[in-house]
Amino acid sequence: MSHFERRCNKEEDLPVYLARPGSASQSASQSPRQKSYGMFSSVEGAFENKSIALESYCAQRKRSRSRENLADGDSGGSKDMGTVPSGKRVSLSLSERLFFCDSSPPSSGIERRARRVRGSDRLLIKGGRVVNDDLSFFADIYLEDGVIKQLGENLIVPGGVKIIEANGRMVIPGGIDVNTCLQKPYLGTQTVDDFFQGTKAALAGGTTMIVDHVTPQPGASLLQAFEKWQEAADKKSCCDYSLHVDIPHWHEGVKEELEVLVQEKGINSFQVYMAYKDLYQMTDTQLYEAFSFLKELGAVVLVHAENGDLIAQEQSKILGMGITGPEGHALSRPEELEAEAVFRAITLGNRVNCPVYITKVMSKSAADIVALSRKKGSVVFGEPITASLATDGTHYWSKNWAKAAAFVMSPPLSPDPTTPDHLNSLLACGDLQVVGSAHCAYSTSQKAIGKDNFTLIPEGTNGVEERMSFVWDKAVAVGKMDENQFVAVSSTNAAKIFNLYPRKGRIAVGSDGDIVIWDPDKMKTITAKTQQSAVEYNIFEGMECRGGPLVVISQGKIVYEDGKLHVQQGVGRFIPRKPFADYIYQRITMRSKTMAARGVSRGMYDGPVYDIPATPKYVTPAPSTKTSPAKNQPPPIRNLHQSNFSLSGAQVDDNVPRRSGHRIVAPPGGRSNITSLG
């Protein structure tokens, strides 16, 4: 006891300059980590609060007092535990500490509860287990003005605070759905879930931010489309949102608009299509140019990866066979075409040294390719969606046309029933990183546009509401994934990739107040009757799902509680995103530096040169008709910048005047270095 205390005291004497950045709880974590009890006991301090406190970097410390409180409690605890034999101490400390904080100052707790006033501007979440992507810890959270102001135990908060008792439940950062289409036009109609309906559904499912796709028509202005989407979303959205912009058609004129979007409008992600022949599809050359340009801008390239050429062929074949129902959709878009396009996109990304983000990973083989190329070092991200994680494509063969049509989306769900399992496994181990929903809901009557021709069925399924629950059910509840990884794939990774971190995707001081209290045991049966989405057919109809949100807080306000939504149309803010997200571009920038190609400096070739006949027998010699413009770019004049040093002894200028137009059948000997093998 006594020697332990002494050591504690000594540690407190450590100079300030040893303090590590980001260590918010001063006295406790300033002490260097020491193994106190040999190899098998945990490192001291390993379970301390290590969340990034943004404010710890600024000069004035608003919540220093509360921190000290916490620290006192902590050191007191450890002093008490000092006598407890090794091993036990650490395992106890967490729950013990919680117990401490709940009970040690009982009077203050009661006081606070008494001062509770209605007013959702200030919120205190008490007794929750905060789960971030890197660790979980027990702490209270104080929210003010839509931002997390304090995080810790025994917080000292102003009066008039609404208190939410989390009772030890998980408190997680609100979900970020990176792929929705809430205003996608199709043949003059629009999705039934607009920004209001869609974000309502999102909030009901624990998602507090969406990133929607702006889909301009080919040839239309990207900027105008963006403004149209932003306007619609500003009016209707109930939660924060951001926008991806799709590039329907690549041409030189797009570049300017892209620059404006990135630098002025806060867009850092653009989608290109490898499918939809003659509509959105880009050739490999266009993709290469687009990748190169977007990389220079520091944006993320989203790729819709399917081989459109082959799909068009398969579609006409299948229609020719007389198959017109939704099963034709799955038949005409086999898994291989998705895998092929993913492979090609990654190859292009590698060549350009540009990050590639594959939207909608729907099949095993596509996911495997993403995983494999990550192992080879490619900067590539894969996004499975709710539908591919929870259900499969066997329903395309349903006898019920409406049901079968509801599943139509591209790439289609894989008919292989083991696909969801596989994708969940890859998601759990980090080979896939982000979960989207690709929520794009059309009503049955809209789907029926394609009742006699599956190629006309508008593509899209629901999933924004079910996303978080299904990841929990299929991955966490079965033991594939832990709660931290759950937070990572449903929120944090997305925030990192799209440069929203740490404003979104983390519970930390200074982050936005988008918080979900998660109930891991909530059982729910998915049905169109109880959902928020306006679509009549839910593709997960009848599925039981474990896990769901208990309370959802968006922008510091409670929007979902006791199964009831309290949303306000138009409160959602547009969140601009800066280019060059560190999470992605650090690697890219390093590679650009090291990967630069270098030529060989060698002496000028001074041997004979075959004279291309002026009037050849079969071919016109002028390369202009057949070769690329690049081929005749460098004029055949002598390149004076090239080194004229040669290892073979012969120098550039000491040879006899060359007659380059002379046809020589046998090579001359003498000064020529043809046969010397350098």
Next chain:
Amino acid sequence: MAERKVLPREDERCFLLSRLGADSPKPRVKLGGVFCSVQDAFDNKTLNFESFSPAPARRGARGRAEEPHTPPGLADARSAGDGGDGDTRGEDDHLIIKGGKIVNDDQSFYADIYIEDGVIKQIGENLIVPGGAKIIDAYGHIVIPGGIDVNTRLHAPFLGMNPADDFYHGTQAALAGGTTMIIDHVLPEPGTSLLAAFDQWRDLADKSSCCDYSLHVDITRWHEGLVEELEALVKDKGVNSFLIFMAYKDKFQSTDTQMYEAFGVLRDLGAIAQVHAENGDIIEEEQKKLLDLGITGPEGHVLSHPEEVETEAVFRAITIAKQANCPLYITKVMSKSAADVIAQARKKGMVVYGEPITASLGTDGSHYWSKNWAKAAAYVMAPPLNPEPGTSDYLNSLLSCGDLQVTGSAHSTFTTAQKAVGKDNFTLIPEGTNGIEERMSVIWEKAVVAGKMDENEFVAVTSTNAAKIFNLYPRKGRIAVGADADIVIWNPKEARIFSAKSHNSTVECNIFEGMECRGSPAVVISQGKVVLEAGKLNVTEGSGRFVPRKSFPDFVYKRIKARTRMADARGVPRGQYDGPVHDVISATKSVPPTPTGRGPTCPGKAQITPARNLHQSGFTLSGTQMDDHIPRRTAQRIVAPPGGRSNITSLS
């Protein structure tokens, strides 16, 4: 001697019981328990064509069980040989190869071979042959079917230049290396007639080729009009393989759509689709980038053709072939990852073949960075040699285990002066390396001597597999009675060093310069004539025959045919959808509803008219039948779905 007594009795049974290829009709009996070999297991089991014909020309000759190590048999053979030797030496039409170990792709055995009229007439010991046969001594050597080089370009105009090795020089070099048949590529100018180009190539080859040859035809620009020509080539001209380019943008390159269409046509014709697999789009962009950076030397070639670009195209070609259910053949496998993709696809059941070439098996791409421009340029070919030095070992391993099947040479040589056309711009350097002469030796050295491959597998990858894939088997690719007398007596021990000074090609630079290989041909017999003996070539210009190849090779198409039967997709018979339909026509807010406004749609989208499909079943499980509902108003916009008869919410 006991065996001899048994023989006559068995000969009587022979007519009744003769099985295919079974020359020794004795039933197998295990004599000595589990661990003894089966009796006759080491007997000659060569396919014997004549056993099917009623008049057995080689009576008695094959009857004796083969006893390689019994001195009496050896003595017999020698004495018989001596007799023949004295009579007519130098008569090339009759040849007898004595004492060698015959190596086919399935087994090796000791036997003599008698050749007459360019065909193998007898195989066995103590052959009874007419007098005047020239005797070739093969003791200590192995006797293998002549090599088949499946990929050469001995006539391929590039910017008005033709390769330095034409059919005469090229086939000469081939024979000197133990290759007795080549399959050359016909490269028509894009847009010109395939048939005309084919005739031109045949003309040239008939005049100057020294060994048998066949031709692949390259499809340099695909369009529907080619179908007729392809049909003529397959059915009348004896061509069953066509090459499609995925590279050379704006020149030869085909799009995915074109490839799919071409594959479909080739499958129906029973031909093999070959692919030059590189992503031409990416290559062109990379070339521009490198030239802009000021890189103009041969290293720019390899930098602009990175391995991934090859791998990507291989992957895509396999995907397309899978969709079209067409057999695929990847020419020039140059990198590890491309080979891996092929190996994986084969494991998934694809009918795909990979062809590494002499250069990728024997050397690597580090030479592109040579300070000597002429040397660096000599290596320029597409796909390029991989700069990683472990590539050749890896490809040899895959070749040994059967993941890659065939070896070519991609022999297409240009002199240094010709290569120098691209001295200031690597994109203008004519592409191609030598390898036709070195092919067999390089594989022997790198795979057989290294212990990766046995002699049978060596025969398979240099000759038999090619013959099977391209439907030349068993005329070529096997030593059997009735097969063409293209035979190589291979000396597995003799070492030789490749050099531009001693090779038979006309170019000044040999990319294998200085490489030492054990294993080289001692005697080469082409069409029953000795063309290489004691290091001397003795060829006749124009003696090579065109060997036509029939469509639907069994080795390739048996599986394809079975899959065609299996793969028919079926629709789901379901009741007509009778719910509300969103009205497209009236809702023209932002977009013109007709798809024409957004560029031409694919032909598939417009094909089916929205008329009721009467062929579809009108039966539905949900109780409502096709015709018992009230008249539909299809043009009505309905927001909420009606209840009642609609089957929207019922979960079937």
